[in-house]
Amino acid sequence: MSLLELKNVSKIYGELHALDDVSLAVEKGEWLAIMGPSGSGKSTMMNIIGCMDKPSKGEVLLDGVDIAKENAKNLTNIRRDKIGLIFQQFHLVNYLNALENVMLAQYYHSIPDEKEALEALERVGLLDRAKHLPSQLSGGEQQRVCVARALINHPEIILADEPTGNLDDSNEETVVELFRVLHEEGTTLIVVTHDPEVADVAQRKIVLRNGRIAKQTVNANFTGHIRFEV
Amino acid sequence: MITASLMRRRSRMIVALLAIAIGATILSGLVTIYYDVPRQMGAEFRNYGANMIIAPVEEGFTDKAFEEGIACIADEDLVGATPYRYETVRIHEQPLMAAGTEFESAKKTSPYWLVDGDWPSSGFELMIGNNIAENLQIKPGETVSVRYEKESGDSEEVSNEVDFTVTGILSTGGSEEDYVYMALSDMEELTNEKGTLDLAELSVSGGSEKLNAYADKINSGAYGYDARLVKRVTASETTVLSKLQALVLLVTVIVLALTMICVATTMTAVVTERRREIGLRKAIGASDASIIKEFMGEGMMLGAVGGILGSFVGFLFAQAVSVNVFSSSISFRPLLVPITIIVSIAVTAIACLFPIRSATAVDPALVLKGE
Structure with a gap:
């Protein structure tokens, strides 16, 4: 059984079909990239997979549970327990330091554990920046804090929305390297990106257009390492 | 955090x-x-005078009964309690109404009294109402002879005459200006009769409920007098x-x-x-x-x-x-x-x-x- 399965999923706003009869299966431990132009349905798909929206039609099975039928409270619980979110704009709480930002996810999940949060920051190479506020961190460092926060509760899926959109090449490489390590450890990764270099690192890539999957490519030379075009 | x-x-x-x-x-x-x-x-309201009057049921009451009655009122609520005894006296052969009282208490129950001169502070001193002072042309500092006469049942006259020094003229704008005020002890000596009172004015802190409760308590003691509230004062308060x-x-x-x-x-x-x-x-x-x-x-x-x-x-x-x-x-x-x-x-x-x-x-x- 796939970890995530979308069966004939549509999201309709009046006349607009943001997603139009999309079917997709993501296996446990898979690294999937989702590409597509603006308005192609990427955000809608992210919202539905991230349990922040429900489809108008179809089934969305996450770990065997049809999240399309769950109420808002259950969706919050599923999101908290099974999904780690990474954002393009990092969305760190500006008055909490790096460590507290990571502990915030623990707070809503179970009990804040400073030792575990410090270990997560160590994994992303930011142990020495734990007490720094977001304003004292570079963009790359903020995104690494965001990654630490996403993985602190050991989610089934890490859902990243344009994770390298605001980063330079060096930080982009660092973040992709973190994804590679997470993938090696068996974490399922779904990365929405405009950046072909980031998408090409993934095991599989789908391209959305007008709410449908227009193209699907499997990376035969998957290494998990980013290759920048010169 | x-x-x-x-x-x-x-x-x-x-x-x-x-x-x-x-x-x-x-x-x-x-x-x-x-x-x-x-x-x-x-x-502040207590500046407007007494708000409770003690008046005899029949004729007069004793100073002992008066002391027992005011003991019903808590010390912190009792601003002042002034006893009065009234007798007719003659000054310059004119019959006048004299009130024997305790001046220190009167200052508390009648703080609005305006005295030209001084309040009596020692024995045989008088305070005269403004109307009398004008009629008899008496000024503060003068000595006047006060005569008391009373017919007893055997038509024997009890009479006494004592010299008093006038210390002040009292102005209130009310009926008090028609009275002569002397210390209660002086009146008792002048009349040779002790321990009786005709009226008392009380100034008590508190709302009408509290005052009514005090009045009821005093009246339940059956001291030979009634405690009544001065309605115009208590109601406006x-x-x-x-x-x-x-x-x-x-x-x-x-x-x-x-x-x-x-x-x-x-x-x-x-x-x-x-x-x-x-x-x-x-x-x-x-x-x-x-x-x-x-x-x-x-x-x-x-x-x-x-x-x-x-x-x-x-x-x-x-x-x-x-x-x-x-x-x-x-x-x-x-x-x-x-x-x-x-x-x-x-x-x-x-x-x-x-x-x-x-x-x-x-x-x-x-x-x-x-x-």
């Missing part, structure tokens, strides 16, 4: 805290004044007090409403400012209950701190008002501290309801839309 986060947002928190503290200050101050007004105004208290209460309610609006506005601004953060919190797993708990907890904590500050600053405010308006200090009411804190917390909690509702309505998906 929570304390640190509050400290880092202190500028916004200080604004909210100030709003609550100012509201709590006004609340605590006005409630202190509300409860202290009867005492303060009661003391009650009316003024209740209107003043209603005004203070109204202002308190308005201030509380304004505080609530101010806190609600501040908390709405906080929610708007933190909309993206709320979205993030919900995206990473915060339930509506957690959001409510956090904002309500923050609001109630501000309410508690504001209440603590306000209850103490409010006392200083009430003290300043009392000293400037009533020229007397007020006592600290410890019970008002928890009441102010609880009301502040309640007002803040109510004020937080609308902002919290808008916080729970924030869509977590907004953090994925790059907002």
Whole structure:
């Protein structure tokens, strides 16, 4: 059984079909990239997979549970327990330091554990920046804090929305390297990106257009390492 | 973590805290004044004279019965109790009504008496009503001969004549100007009769309920006299007090409403400012209950701190008002501290309801839309 399965999923706003009869299966431990132009349905798909929206039609099975039928409270619980979110704009709480930002996810999940949060920051190479506020961190460092926060509760899926959109090449490489390590450890990764270099690192890539999957490519030379075009 | 986060947002928190503290200050101050007004105004009202009269059921009563009667009134409520005994005397062969009294008490029960000269302070001194002084052309410092005559049952006359020094002329604008006032002990010596009284005036602090209770208590003692309230004084006191208290209460309610609006506005601004953060919190797993708990907890904590500050600053405010308006200090009411804190917390909690509702309505998906 796939970890995530979308069966004939549509999201309709009046006349607009943001997603139009999309079917997709993501296996446990898979690294999937989702590409597509603006308005192609990427955000809608992210919202539905991230349990922040429900489809108008179809089934969305996450770990065997049809999240399309769950109420808002259950969706919050599923999101908290099974999904780690990474954002393009990092969305760190500006008055909490790096460590507290990571502990915030623990707070809503179970009990804040400073030792575990410090270990997560160590994994992303930011142990020495734990007490720094977001304003004292570079963009790359903020995104690494965001990654630490996403993985602190050991989610089934890490859902990243344009994770390298605001980063330079060096930080982009660092973040992709973190994804590679997470993938090696068996974490399922779904990365929405405009950046072909980031998408090409993934095991599989789908391209959305007008709410449908227009193209699907499997990376035969998957290494998990980013290759920048010169 | 929570304390640190509050400290880092202190500028916004200080604004909210100030709003609550100012509201709590006004609340605590006005409630202190509300409860202290009867005492303060009661003391002011006592300047208008006696509010209770003791009059005999038949003819006169004893000074012993008088002492027993006023013992029914608590010392802190009894401003003054002045006994009077009336006899007809002759000065310059004119028959006049003389009142024997205790001048120190009379100063308390009749503080509005205006004396040209001095109040009698030693034996055989007189204070004469203005009308008599004008008719008989008597001035302060003069010595007058006071003659007392009484026919006994065997038609034997008891008569006595004593010289008194006039120390002052009494002006009140009322019937008191037709009397001659002397010390009760002097009258007893002049008449050679001790221990009887005809009337007493009492000045008692308290509202009409308290005064009625005292009057009933005195009357139940069957001392041979009735205690009656001076209705025109007690009724107007009650009316003024209740209107003043209603005004203070109204202002308190308005201030509380304004505080609530101010806190609600501040908390709405906080929610708007933190909309993206709320979205993030919900995206990473915060339930509506957690959001409510956090904002309500923050609001109630501000309410508690504001209440603590306000209850103490409010006392200083009430003290300043009392000293400037009533020229007397007020006592600290410890019970008002928890009441102010609880009301502040309640007002803040109510004020937080609308902002919290808008916080729970924030869509977590907004953090994925790059907002």
